[in-house]
Amino acid sequence: MKHKRFMALGLATLLSLSVVGCSTPNTTVEDSGSTSASTSGSTAQTVSGEKIFRYSNKADIATIDPNKINCVPDATIGYHVYDGLYRSVQGNLQPAVAESHTVSEDGLVYTFTLRQDAKWSDGEPVTAQDFEYGMKRLCDPAAACSMSYLGVVFKNGAAVTAGEVPVDELGVKAIDDYTLEITLEHPADYFLSMLSMSQFMPVRQDIVEQFGGEFGGGADKQVYNGPFVVTQFGEGRLVMEKNPNYYDADSIKLDGVEVLTVADGTTAVSMFNAGDLDLAEVPSDLAPQYEGQTLSYYDGSNDYAALNHNNEYLANKNFRLALNYAINREEYNLLSHNGLYAENLRYVLPQVRGVEGEYGTEYPLEFFPLQGDMDKAQEYLTVAMEELGVSDPSEISLKLVVSDSDASKKEAEVVVNQWKNNLGIDVQINMVPYATRNAMLVPNSTEFDIIMTGWVPDYSDPYSYLELWYSTSSYNYLNYKSEAYDSYLDASKTTTGKERMDNLFNAEKVLLEDGALVPLQLREVQYMVSDRVENLGAYFIGLNYDYMYTDIVA
Amino acid sequence: MTKYILKRVGISLITIFVLVTVVFFLARLMPGGPFNDPKLSETARENLSAYYGFDKPIFEQYITYLKNILSFDFGFSTKYPSRTVNDLLAGSFPYSVDLGVRALCFAISFGLVFGIISALNRGNKIDLIFVIIAVIGTSVPDFIMGAILQYFFAIEWGLLPIAEYKGFAYTILPSVGLGFYTMASVSRIMRASMLEVVQQDYIKTARSKGISRFRVTWKHQIRNAIMPVITILGPTVAAVLTGTFVIESLFAIPGMGKYYVESVQNNDYSLILGMTVFYGTFLVLCNMIVDILYGIVDPRIRIAGK
Numbered sequence: 001m002k003h004k005r006f007m008a009l010g011l012a013t014l015l016s017l018s019v020v021g022c023s024t025p026n027t028t029v030e031d032s033g034s035t036s037a038s039t040s041g042s043t044a045q046t047v048s049g050e051k052i053f054r055y056s057n058k059a060d061i062a063t064i065d066p067n068k069i070n071c072v073p074d075a076t077i078g079y080h081v082y083d084g085l086y087r088s089v090q091g092n093l094q095p096a097v098a099e100s101h102t103v104s105e106d107g108l109v110y111t112f113t114l115r116q117d118a119k120w121s122d123g124e125p126v127t128a129q130d131f132e133y134g135m136k137r138l139c140d141p142a143a144a145c146s147m148s149y150l151g152v153v154f155k156n157g158a159a160v161t162a163g164e165v166p167v168d169e170l171g172v173k174a175i176d177d178y179t180l181e182i183t184l185e186h187p188a189d190y191f192l193s194m195l196s197m198s199q200f201m202p203v204r205q206d207i208v209e210q211f212g213g214e215f216g217g218g219a220d221k222q223v224y225n226g227p228f229v230v231t232q233f234g235e236g237r238l239v240m241e242k243n244p245n246y247y248d249a250d251s252i253k254l255d256g257v258e259v260l261t262v263a264d265g266t267t268a269v270s271m272f273n274a275g276d277l278d279l280a281e282v283p284s285d286l287a288p289q290y291e292g293q294t295l296s297y298y299d300g301s302n303d304y305a306a307l308n309h310n311n312e313y314l315a316n317k318n319f320r321l322a323l324n325y326a327i328n329r330e331e332y333n334l335l336s337h338n339g340l341y342a343e344n345l346r347y348v349l350p351q352v353r354g355v356e357g358e359y360g361t362e363y364p365l366e367f368f369p370l371q372g373d374m375d376k377a378q379e380y381l382t383v384a385m386e387e388l389g390v391s392d393p394s395e396i397s398l399k400l401v402v403s404d405s406d407a408s409k410k411e412a413e414v415v416v417n418q419w420k421n422n423l424g425i426d427v428q429i430n431m432v433p434y435a436t437r438n439a440m441l442v443p444n445s446t447e448f449d450i451i452m453t454g455w456v457p458d459y460s461d462p463y464s465y466l467e468l469w470y471s472t473s474s475y476n477y478l479n480y481k482s483e484a485y486d487s488y489l490d491a492s493k494t495t496t497g498k499e500r501m502d503n504l505f506n507a508e509k510v511l512l513e514d515g516a517l518v519p520l521q522l523r524e525v526q527y528m529v530s531d532r533v534e535n536l537g538a539y540f541i542g543l544n545y546d547y548m549y550t551d552i553v554a
Numbered sequence: 555m556t557k558y559i560l561k562r563v564g565i566s567l568i569t570i571f572v573l574v575t576v577v578f579f580l581a582r583l584m585p586g587g588p589f590n591d592p593k594l595s596e597t598a599r600e601n602l603s604a605y606y607g608f609d610k611p612i613f614e615q616y617i618t619y620l621k622n623i624l625s626f627d628f629g630f631s632t633k634y635p636s637r638t639v640n641d642l643l644a645g646s647f648p649y650s651v652d653l654g655v656r657a658l659c660f661a662i663s664f665g666l667v668f669g670i671i672s673a674l675n676r677g678n679k680i681d682l683i684f685v686i687i688a689v690i691g692t693s694v695p696d697f698i699m700g701a702i703l704q705y706f707f708a709i710e711w712g713l714l715p716i717a718e719y720k721g722f723a724y725t726i727l728p729s730v731g732l733g734f735y736t737m738a739s740v741s742r743i744m745r746a747s748m749l750e751v752v753q754q755d756y757i758k759t760a761r762s763k764g765i766s767r768f769r770v771t772w773k774h775q776i777r778n779a780i781m782p783v784i785t786i787l788g789p790t791v792a793a794v795l796t797g798t799f800v801i802e803s804l805f806a807i808p809g810m811g812k813y814y815v816e817s818v819q820n821n822d823y824s825l826i827l828g829m830t831v832f833y834g835t836f837l838v839l840c841n842m843i844v845d846i847l848y849g850i851v852d853p854r855i856r857i858a859g860k
Contacts, residue, residue, distance in 0.1 A: 056806075059816075063636040070591065141597075144605030146635075149595035162597045217636030235645040236719075236808025262717060263803035263812060270709050270716050271806075432585075435821050439586035453592065474596045 050255045051552040053533065055279040055545065056262040056271070061238050064230060065216025066201040067138045070146045072299070072456070076543040077259065078198030081226040081240060085112055085131065085180070088196035090537050090546065091353060091460055097126055097202070097225075098180075098195075107187030107496055108155075114178040119245045121224045126202055128174035134203030135172045135182075136160075147199050150458060153191055155183040186493040189500060190461035193353065197458070197542050227252045227548050236261040253535075253551035269528075278533050278552075279545065282526040284340055284407075294526040297538035298342070301523035302349055302465065303454035305400070305415060306441075307516065309479040311449045312388070313396050319384035320515030325377035326422040327415065330370050333521060336410045340526065343370060344519040347508050351540060353460040355501045363505045367512040368519070374422055381423055393424035400427050401448040403434040411520070412452055441477045451477075460541045462504040463492065469511060478516055485510045562845050566838040573834040574623065574827070578616055581826045588632040588821040606632060608823070619827070628828035633820045639828035642813065647832075649719060650802075650809035654795035656725055657733030661794075665737040666783070669744025670776060676749065684741065691738020697800040700731035704804060717806035728805040732798055736790055740783055747779040754778070788844035792837040 057073040069078050079087075085098035098112040118126035137143045139151035141163040151157040155171025171183030184191060194200060204223055211221045219233040227246050232239035238259040242252050262268040265283035269290075272280035282290050307314045307323070314320060329343035346367050350360020381393060390396060402412040409431060416427045427450070432440075440447040457464035468475040471486050488507035492500045511517075525544070529536055532554040537546035588608070589599045603609040606629070607618065622629065628639035672684035691699075707727055708716040715724045751757065752775055760770045802811040810829070817825035 060634070060808075060812075062634045065636045068635045070593070141601045141604070144598075144601040146589070146591065146594050146598050146602060148598045148601065149593075158597075161595075161601070163601075213630055214636055214638065214641070217634070217638075217641065221636070234808075235649060236806065260718065260806060261808060262806040264806070267704070267717050267804055267806060270704075271718075274709075274712075274716055276716065276718070433819070435584075435586040435590050435819060438590035438592050441592045456593075458593075475592075 051253060052256045052258055053254050053279075053547050053550055053552060054258045054260065054277050056260040056268050056277055058261070058263055058265070060236065060261045061233065061259065063216050064222055064233060064238075066198045066203060067134060067143065067145045068147075068216065069198040072542070072544050075198045076545055077230070077238060077240075078201065079196070079226075079543045079546070080228045080257070080548055081224045081230055081243075082198060082201040083118065083126075083226045083246070084197070084201050085114075085195040086192055088193055088460070088539075088542070089548075090539055091541075093192055093196070096196075097131075101192075108184050110182045110184070110191070111175075112180045112182070114180065115247065116178055117247045118225060119247070120204065121229045121243060121245055123245065124204070124223075125177075126225050127177045128180040129177070130202035130204055131180050131200075132172050132174040133205045133208075134201055136167050136170050137203055137208070138199050139170055140167045145199070147458075150194065150197070150199050153184055153188055153194065155185050157185060187496055188463075188493070189496055190353075190459050190463060193461065194459045228254075228257060231256075251549060253549065254547065257547060272528055272530070275530070278530040279536070280528055282528060284337060284526070287338060287340055287526050290526070290528065294528050295538070296340075296524045296526050297544075298349065298351055298540045299523050299525050299544065300349060300456045300540040301454050302344060302347070302456070302519070303411070303452070303521045303523065304344070304347075305518040305520060306451045306453055306478055307518065308445065308449050308451070308477070309481070309516075310444065310446075311398070313384075313398065314449060316384045316388055317514055318380045318387065319396075322377045322380035322384055322423060323419065324368055324515045324518050325373045325380060327368070327418055327518060327520070328370075328372040328422075329368070329520065332411075332414050332418065335414045336407070337521070341521040341523050344522050345370060347511055347517070347519050348462040348465045348504075349457065349522055349540070352457060352462055352464070354462075355498045359462055359501070362501070365505075365509070365512075367509075372418075372422070377422060394426055397426040397428070398449040399430055400450040400452070401430045401432060401437060401440060402452040403437040404431045405434065408452055415452075415518075415520070441475075443474065443476050443479060445477060457541055462501070462508065463489075466504060466507050466511070469516065480511075480514070480516045482510060482514060482516075485514075558849055559846055562842045566842050569838050570831070570835055574620070574831055575616075577827055577830045578619060579612075581821070581823050582612060584818075584821055586821055588823055590821065602632075606630065606824070623831065628831070629824040631817075631822055631825045631828075633816065633822045633825065639824050642825065643810065643828060643832055646808055646810040646813065647796075649807055650798075650811065651795050653719075653725065653728055653732060653798075653801070653807060653809060654791075656729035657736070657794055658791065659733075660729050661733035661736035661740055662783075662787075665740025666744055666780075668737070668741040670748060670771075672741065672745045673748035673752075674771070684745075688738040688742045688745075691734050692742065694734075695800075696731055696735060696798065697804065699734050700728070700801050700804045703727045703731050717804070719805070719807045724805075728801050728807060731804075732794065732801045736794065739786065743782050743786065744779060747782045748775060751775050751779045784844060784847060788841040789837065792833070792840040796833050796836055 061074050061077055062071065063069060063074060064077055066078050066082055069075050083096045085096060087094045087096040097114050097118045099115045101110055101112040103110055114128055120126060138145050139148055139157055139160045141161060148161045151161055156165055156169050159165045160167055160170045173181045175181050202225065207223055208215045214221055216222045219230045224230065224243060227243055228240035229243045230238060231241050240257040242255050243249065246252065262271065265281065266286065268277060268280045269282060269286060271277045282294050307320055309315050329345065333339050333341055333343050346365045348359060350358060352359045354362035385393065400412060400416060402408045412429050416429055419425055419427055440451060441453060455465060455468060466489060467473060469478055469480045469485065470476065470489050471481045485507050488503045488510065492503040495503060532552050534551045534553055536550045538544060539546055589602045607615060630638055631642060634642060668684045668687065672681050675681045704716060704727055707714045714727055718724055757770060757774055760774050796810055799811040799815050802809045813825060813829050817829055
């Protein structure tokens with residue numbers, strides 16, 4: 001009899017548990033008003049009077065602390081909730097908090113005059129001191145911002161970040177509430193375009209001190225001065241609302257934005273089809289199915305096979321050129337990505353900014369032939385083998401490292417096969433986890449001979465790609481050492497305009513003539529946008545989607 | 555009884571301590587560090603290490619870590635630099651628990667009923683149907699089950715929402731997808747156990763006493779047959795309640811599941827440890843409750859424990 005009671009008790013506990021569990025956690029979107037979804041997922045969201053733009057990311061937004069933002073999806077949020085000195089709209093600079101600026105003769109000192117009607121979301125004015133504090137915090141070793149290397153553009157930036165000189169000696173100074181003076185380490189034409197990046201946004205010292213390490217870790221743990229404010233930032237969802245305090249609020253059409261985390265790409269596409277999302281990226285395996293319905297943009301990723309020049313064979317320039325000419329980039333793109341990416345026949349992304357317009361238009365270059373050149377490859381190989389004292393190409397054995405994702409694996413297999421078939425050399429593929437591969441990307445690594453990797457630019461300028469391979473750069477995992485290359489980059493730091501761009505172009509040519517690495521592809525993202533969305537931009541540097549001036553019609 | 559419970563608690567605490575120690579050092583042994591974004595400069599990496607205290611000798615870090623977790627402070631995540639591990643867990647655990655409890659309710663109620671019906675109809679067509687369901691359930695992995703459910707019920711027929719988690723209709727597909735395996739195993743175990751119990755002497759005694767067939771089944775057979783099901787409930791509850799990577803990712807549910815995978819991929823030391831300690835404690839706790847429940851339900855176990 002006693003047992004019966006215990007059993008009943010147990011069952012009751014189980015039942016009560018299930019009742020408690022039946023109240024869904026607070027996931028309603030009250031904050032954004034009437035976007036409450038209908039329970040039947042197949043009908044479109046009704047937006048009664050409110051214009052809400054909905055899209056998704058694969059991962060949660062990591063932080064909205066502007067100084068600590070370090071990936072594109074987060075920077076996209078930063079772009080829409082903060083307002084810097086200038087704003088890059090599709091690559092064109094617009095004045096933002098700065099009304100105007102002057103540059104000194106030597107191109108080193110920038111003096112910005114700030115508008116006086118810019119306000120934070122708590123009503124405080126946006127001052128030059130906020131910019132000074134934000135930029136100093138970016139470089140402050142104690143704040144440990146992962147993108148602090150961007151601050152090397154400021155005078156003493158590198159030294160401050162390394163803790164060698166005090167933060168106060170950074171070349172950023174508020175002259176008065178609305179005048180900011182920035183001194184650079186060397187003239188840099190791209191400096192203004194950097195000012196649109198989240199890392200250079202104004203930051204309120206009092207708010208940072210109030211929240212300490214948790215600053216920017218929640219919607220209410222930060223204040224905003226951009227076109228939108230964050231009203232909800234938590235598990236799987238970031239909600240923004242239009243900022244009524246924004247000085248240009250009249251131009252902002254959206255009432256709000258909802259950014260969901262949808263890890264599964266196929267789910268995101270299904271949600272888009274059902275009207276639950278206004279924008280979805282199409283995974284490459286689904287792309288053929290949606291051909292003709294998608295738009296695409298370059299996301300700036302420039303993928304290449306990096307060669308370790310410390311290797312005895314790869315130290316030979318002719319051998320490196322043989323590797324480059326032996327790649328049929330058209331076939332590579334078809335086999336590894338269904339032809340969805342663009343083949344890269346040079347090094348720098350042609351879409352970055354040149355002197356006046358696009359770099360690729362001003363400095364066209366097709367250095368390596370689209371389908372490779374097997375005759376040239378053989379010629380270079382023959383010369384290289386003589387120089388290296390090798391009689392049979394199969395004696396040359398190299399280790400190629402690649403991260404263990406399906407896409408990377410395919411890329412590596414295609415490249416290795418082309419080398420084996422076209423040159424007869426022996427290349428072994430070594431798959432490692434992504435984090436392990438990244439840890440190998442340091443100068444003088446002995447872990448790889450060839451490594452599949454790439455670079456995403458931080459600002460729209462060829463220098464963002466080229467600075468990696470300066471002989472003493474801490475990113476130079478190629479171990480590339482070229483006096484000519486270094487001197488062109490040095491010259492670019494003391495020149496401006498066309499002269500500077502010429503130097504950069506020459507540096508790019510030197511890099512390619514040396515066959516320093518094997519350029520492969522420029523990534524394109526396929527995405528779909530709902531018809532009701534107007535004026536949405538996609539851009540390749542620093543952010544992916546620009547919905548600041550987006551409108552929702554219908 | 556008190557002594558029995560105290561002993562279980564003591565063993566559980568030691569288990570958790572060992573777990574913390576092993577995971578702490580194992581995480582540090584993984585190749586690469588937490589700051590391996592190729593964009594980071596050498597200086598930025600050093601500054602970050604100092605910020606998180608990873609530059610100190612490993613033993614000192616270990617002692618600090620032990621001290622901190624005594625006050626339930628798991629530190630800041632390295633992937634989510636502005637958020638503490640506690641904050642991340644507090645935000646995602648409710649979703650996982652909610653989903654898990656629904657999945658369990660589904661799994662246990664349907665599993666038991668299916669198992670019982672199956673056993674009572676042993677050998678005929680009804681039994682066969684339930685056995686087939688159970689075999690499918692135990693052999694089809696949850697990512698396929700979830701995808702199939704999502705495809706038919708949400709995408710093709712439009713009966714239920716595709717993803718997200720904001721109302722009862724949204725919870726049905728993920729709960730069924732997550733609970734299907736457990737439902738199938740409960741049903742199989744229950745069936746087997748029912749068939750075993752029916753041959754016991756006390757069932758024969760009960761029958762010969764002239765008790766009705768229904769009462770024999772309900773009061774004697776089912777009650778005794780349910781013991782093995784309780785055995786698997788401990789680990790199952792812990793596993794189901796603390797999130798599932800696949801189902802959460804498929805249905806865009808912001809639960810804990812993704813942190814297991816993400817933290818290891820990113821070498822996010824604080825989050826790896828936080829997750830392990832949390833999951834480990836939860837598992838140990840569930841097992842402890844099951845142990846204690848045994849003691850209550852079956853006095854023989856209690857006596858043996860003394």
